[in-house]
Amino acid sequence: MKLFLEGNKQFIIIEAGIWIFVALFYTVTPSAAFATTPVPIDEVVTALQQTYEKTQDFRASFIQETTIKSIKKIDIEEGTVFFKNPKNILWNYSKPKAKKMVINPRKTWLYLPQEKVAYTQEADYTFKSSILVKFLSGLGKLKNDFTIKYAEPKALDKQGNYLLVLTPLEKIPSLNPFSITVDKSDFLILQVSFEDTMGNSTVLKFSNISTNTGLSEKMFQFKPPAGVSIFNMP
Numbered sequence: 257m258k259l260f261l262e263g264n265k266q267f268i269i270i271e272a273g274i275w276i277f278v279a280l281f282y283t284v285t286p287s288a289a290f291a292t293t294p295v296p297i298d299e300v301v302t303a304l305q306q307t308y309e310k311t312q313d314f315r316a317s318f319i320q321e322t323t324i325k326s327i328k329k330i331d332i333e334e335g336t337v338f339f340k341n342p343k344n345i346l347w348n349y350s351k352p353k354a355k356k357m358v359i360n361p362r363k364t365w366l367y368l369p370q371e372k373v374a375y376t377q378e379a380d381y382t383f384k385s386s387i388l389v390k391f392l393s394g395l396g397k398l399k400n401d402f403t404i405k406y407a408e409p410k411a412l413d414k415q416g417n418y419l420l421v422l423t424p425l426e427k428i429p430s431l432n433p434f435s436i437t438v439d440k441s442d443f444l445i446l447q448v449s450f451e452d453t454m455g456n457s458t459v460l461k462f463s464n465i466s467t468n469t470g471l472s473e474k475m476f477q478f479k480p481p482a483g484v485s486i487f488n489m490p
Contacts, residue, residue: 294411294418297404303443305398313340316465325455337462343383344476358478365478374480377489401425407435416440429453 294300320333335349345359358365364382366375398404407419418438424431434450449459480486 294406297406297420300418300420300438300443301398301404308398311341311467313469313471314338314465314467315469315471316462318463319461321459321461323457325457338471338475340471340473340476343379344473346476356478358476360473360476363478365480367478367480367484369481372484373487374478374484375487375489381490412440413437417446 315336315338318335318337320331320335322331322333323329324331332352333349334351335347338344338346338348343359343361345357347357349355354369356365356367356369358367359379359382362379364377364379368374402425403423405421407421411419413419417440420436420438421433422436423433432451432453434448436445436449437447438444439446444465445462447459447461449457451457
């Protein structure tokens with residue numbers, strides 16, 4: 257699902273950014289002490305599900321590294337991501353230049369302030385997957401929607417954090433498997449990596465994660481400033 261162009265680069269956050277969000281949303285409570293051998297995968301999945309159902313909102317700093325296959329270029333961006341249940345998401349990019357993607361139950365907006373341009377579409381098109389709608393509504397069941405396993409050949413990174421691969425059970429071309437790194441101590445998501453249908457790869461690294469702080473729904477509303485050109489996307 258490719259909606260927006262930014263210069264000569266395909267803006268892929270709509271297609272794959274929801275998966276970024278879904279992965280980030282899974283924070284887990286420690287269920288076992290760290291050992292050289294990871295705990296059984298079912299224990300991790302159960303903890304992920306329990307915390308997912310309890311989390312109403314979160315915020316995190318992120319660094320996004322996107323490799324554009326067609327021109328062999330790596331773009332590095334930074335910012336802050338926010339979520340509030342149900343279906344409110346804000347990606348606020350600050351470096352190297354400002355831009356904003358806002359999703360609420362009605363609309364999706366991509367705002368490029370330097371270009372004085374905003375793109376919008378109905379939220380129903382953004383949340384076209386039934387799996388994603390269930391997750392963003394707090395109704396998703398990990399075991400019903402994904403095959404989850406440890407990464408191969410290594411289930412742990414050099415720091416002993418858990419490396420997992422999530423594969424959607426619903427066969428939709430745009431929904432690819434993605435990998436997550438789970439902190440060994442507090443079980444927060446530290447990193448997400450995935451590829452889109454064009455072969456572009458993205459790695460997101462998260463830090464300063466906080467949950468259930470009472471984010472206001474007002475921050476997920478967007479009104480284009482005066483003088484901004486608005487383009488409605490199908």
